Amino acid sequence: MGRWLVRGLCLGLLAFVVFGPLANMVLWAFTERWYFPHALPIEYGFSFWGRVFAPRGGAIESLVNSAVIAVGTVAMSLALAVPAGYALARLRLPFRSLILLAFLLPQAFPNLPVYINIARIFYGFGLNGTYLGVVLVHTSHGLVYAVWIATAAFASVEHELEEAARNIGAGAMHTFWTITLPLAAPGLMASAIFVFLESLDEFTGTYFVGAPDVQTLPLLLYSASAGGNYQIASITALILLVPSIAFMLVVERFLRADVLAKVGR
Amino acid sequence: MKASPFLGPLLVLPALGVILLLFVWPLLYSLVGAFVTGEGWGLGNFAKTVELYRSDILFTFLIVGLSTLLIAVFAVAIGGYLVLGSNPRAQAILRWLYRWPLFIPFIVAGQLMRTFLAKNGLLNGMLVEAGLLTPLQTLSFLDWRGIVIAFVWKQTPFVALLVAGAMAGLDRSMFEAARNLGASRLRILVEIVVPQVMQTLLVGLILSFVIMLSVLSVPLMINAQTPTMITANMAFRINAYGDYGVANALGVISYLMAGAVAWIYLRYAVRERMEQR
Numbered sequence: 001m002g003r004w005l006v007r008g009l010c011l012g013l014l015a016f017v018v019f020g021p022l023a024n025m026v027l028w029a030f031t032e033r034w035y036f037p038h039a040l041p042i043e044y045g046f047s048f049w050g051r052v053f054a055p056r057g058g059a060i061e062s063l064v065n066s067a068v069i070a071v072g073t074v075a076m077s078l079a080l081a082v083p084a085g086y087a088l089a090r091l092r093l094p095f096r097s098l099i100l101l102a103f104l105l106p107q108a109f110p111n112l113p114v115y116i117n118i119a120r121i122f123y124g125f126g127l128n129g130t131y132l133g134v135v136l137v138h139t140s141h142g143l144v145y146a147v148w149i150a151t152a153a154f155a156s157v158e159h160e161l162e163e164a165a166r167n168i169g170a171g172a173m174h175t176f177w178t179i180t181l182p183l184a185a186p187g188l189m190a191s192a193i194f195v196f197l198e199s200l201d202e203f204t205g206t207y208f209v210g211a212p213d214v215q216t217l218p219l220l221l222y223s224a225s226a227g228g229n230y231q232i233a234s235i236t237a238l239i240l241l242v243p244s245i246a247f248m249l250v251v252e253r254f255l256r257a258d259v260l261a262k263v264g265r
Numbered sequence: 266m267k268a269s270p271f272l273g274p275l276l277v278l279p280a281l282g283v284i285l286l287l288f289v290w291p292l293l294y295s296l297v298g299a300f301v302t303g304e305g306w307g308l309g310n311f312a313k314t315v316e317l318y319r320s321d322i323l324f325t326f327l328i329v330g331l332s333t334l335l336i337a338v339f340a341v342a343i344g345g346y347l348v349l350g351s352n353p354r355a356q357a358i359l360r361w362l363y364r365w366p367l368f369i370p371f372i373v374a375g376q377l378m379r380t381f382l383a384k385n386g387l388l389n390g391m392l393v394e395a396g397l398l399t400p401l402q403t404l405s406f407l408d409w410r411g412i413v414i415a416f417v418w419k420q421t422p423f424v425a426l427l428v429a430g431a432m433a434g435l436d437r438s439m440f441e442a443a444r445n446l447g448a449s450r451l452r453i454l455v456e457i458v459v460p461q462v463m464q465t466l467l468v469g470l471i472l473s474f475v476i477m478l479s480v481l482s483v484p485l486m487i488n489a490q491t492p493t494m495i496t497a498n499m500a501f502r503i504n505a506y507g508d509y510g511v512a513n514a515l516g517v518i519s520y521l522m523a524g525a526v527a528w529i530y531l532r533y534a535v536r537e538r539m540e541q542r
Contacts, residue, residue: 007355011362016391018365021377021418024387028380039390080283083276091273099277106288107472110479110523112496113516116503117291117298140287147280201370204481204496208503218372218482225376225486234380237373244368251368 022241028234048231059236062220066200069131069216073138073199074192077146080139081191085150086180100151103144111141112204119208129213137205138198145194152263153187154180190254197247201240296520299513310514317511322518324492328409329477329522332416333470339417340424340469344462345454348432349440367422371415375486378415382406382487411487412494416477424469431465432458464537467530475523495519 027041028034029048034041052059087093088100106114118137119128127133157180165175181188203218211219217240225233302309315322343363350356366374381387382405389403406414435458443453459466484494495515502512 007352011355011358014359014362017418018362020387020391021374021381022365024381025373025377027387035385038385039387039394080280084280087273087276091276092270093273093277099281102281102284105284108475108523108527109288109292110475110516110519112479112481112499113295113513113519114288114291116499116509116512116516117294118287120509121291121294136283136287140283143280143283197368201368201372203370203372204479207481207500218370221372221376222482222486225379230380233376237376240370240373244370244373245365248364248368 025234025237025241028230029238031231049235052232052235057232058215058220059217059239062215062217062236063239065131065214066216066218069134069138069214070196070199072131072135073142074195076135076139077142077195078150078188078192080143081146081150082181082188084147086154086176088147088151089154100148103147106141107144115205115208118205122209128209129211131214134206134210134214134216135199137209138202141202141205142195142198145198146191148263149187149191149194149259150184152259153184153191156187156259157183186254187259190251190259193247193251193254197243200243295513295516298509299517302510310510311517314511314514314518318495318498318515320492321495321498322515324409325478325494325496325519326522328412328494329416329474332413332420332477333474335413335417336421336424336473337466337470339421340428341454341459341466343421343425344428344432345450345458347429348435348458349450349454363425364422366419367426369419371419371480372482372486374415374419375483378411378418378483379407379486382411382414408488408490412483415483415487416480420473420477424466424473427465427469428462431462435461464534467533471526471530474526478519478523 030044030046031041032043032045032047034043051057088096093099115137122128122133127136161179161183162175165179166172170178201218202216203222206214206216206219207222210216217236221233221236221240224236299310300306300308343359346359347356350359369377383389384403384405388406389398392398393400393403439457440453443457444450448456479496480494481496481500484497485500488494495518499512499515502508502515
């Protein structure tokens with residue numbers, strides 16, 4: 001009896017810690033009026049949603065910008081990571097483990113000072129405040145997921161299948177396109193989703209390289225929050241939250257255990 | 266037919282080039298920039314940095330260090346219950362519960378905590394409703410505590426996921442043998458399980474330490490007064506003064522902090538390897 005109580009209390013407390021902040025944000029997103037000392041909003045409504053999605057609210061523009069940049073980052077990352085991952089998984093490479101580690105560098109160093117200096121370098125090339133500039137920064141940061149997961153995905157494709165295709169006369173390119181790539185596709189899809197989310201959520205790099213010309217959802221969220229507008233900040237946060245939570249719930253379906261076991265090897 | 270020995274390097278080169286151009290180059294640029302002053306090369310930026318931001322540097326180190334410690338405790342507790350717990354239903358609930366913040370971006374975590382921990386936030390509201398506080402006693406946690414809470418909330422699932430995965434791969438017969446000899450589960454966790462997953466735990470903690478060290482949104486949103494974290498200081502030096510010297514000097518200090526924890530890890534890894542021989 002006592003054990004049940006302790007167990008229930010601990011899980012209940014954890015549930016409050018995990019969901020309390022989320023609930024608070026959802027409440028704010030639908031609040032019309034809420035002030036101290038009321039424990040819950042005084043009036044609920046959708047008027048702020050109308051304001052956020054109005055042409056001058058900025059949300060539509062930021063949403064489109066964020067989506068365009070994230071898709072561009074995925075395209076660029078995969079274009080770089082598919083050949084690199086194939087080479088790392090299948091071909092003879094000198095310094096293979098050092099090369100794998102190099103992609104981890106942007107995650108293993110404090111990245112804010114790096115972004116400051118990228119912005120300074122980009123300024124000279126006219127890349128500041130452009131989509132391309134932001135896509136490049138997001139790509140450098142997300143490349144570790146793209147390359148590591150692509151390498152693991154190619155490594156988990158069975159070699160015999162490729163050899164069988166080669167034995168019945170298929171060329172190297174043909175074998176790659178018809179056998180290797182389709183078999184590695186679920187892993188590549190997982191890496192694409194990782195890169196997409198990483199780009200969608202990225203704040204610091206966009207803040208230095210993109211702002212104020214390229215406005216993304218995280219930048220809109222920040223300026224609304226800094227301006228003390230909790231409703232608009234919470235609505236933006238809610239939009240950003242949906243893909244994150246959805247991915248958390250399905251990640252295991254894309255990232256199979258046999259691929260996961262090979263990540264970083 | 267064997268593939269040409271140049272094919273591999275050729276395929277890796279474009280991706281590696283992006284890292285060199287967009288990471289290594291600006292990194293070196295920041296290192297060099299820290300030593301460029303108005304009067305040529307020197308340590309002037311560092312002198313100014315220490316004079317202006319001494320307490321912020323200490324504050325940053327304490328906040329990130331404390332957050333890392335708390336993350337370690339919670340991640341081990343979660344992983345430990347998932348591998349040693351006796352109630353399958355409670356384990357299933359815990360496994361479902363703890364992951365939610367995993368992919369939530371820092372900026373959203375910052376906004377969540379900004380509303381949740383405020384004087385009129387849901388935390389105080391619930392404490393008042395439960396009769397534990399009166400409205401006059403409510404406190405805002407939007408200072409260093411808010412930053413630590415946001416970091417721990419966001420980063421614990423990541424480390425717990427790594428640690429729980431490593432613990433699940435351990436040989437269970439050892440725990441059962443210890444259990445049969447009368448060892449408590451807490452003792453099994455601390456003396457048998459944790460030492461075997463130490464490497465995974467440390468990797469997760471170091472990555473978290475570095476990630477938290479570079480987060481700009483959370484300190485800006487939760488605690489923009491002094492003392493604040495050096496990420497906020499760096500942004501301020503750039504935006505207000507275009508002062509790259511001091512910003513880069515602060516950057517070098519954050520590299521040194523990250524380097525210090527990496528060094529602790531390397532020492533541990535080397536010692537482990539020596540003992541295995």
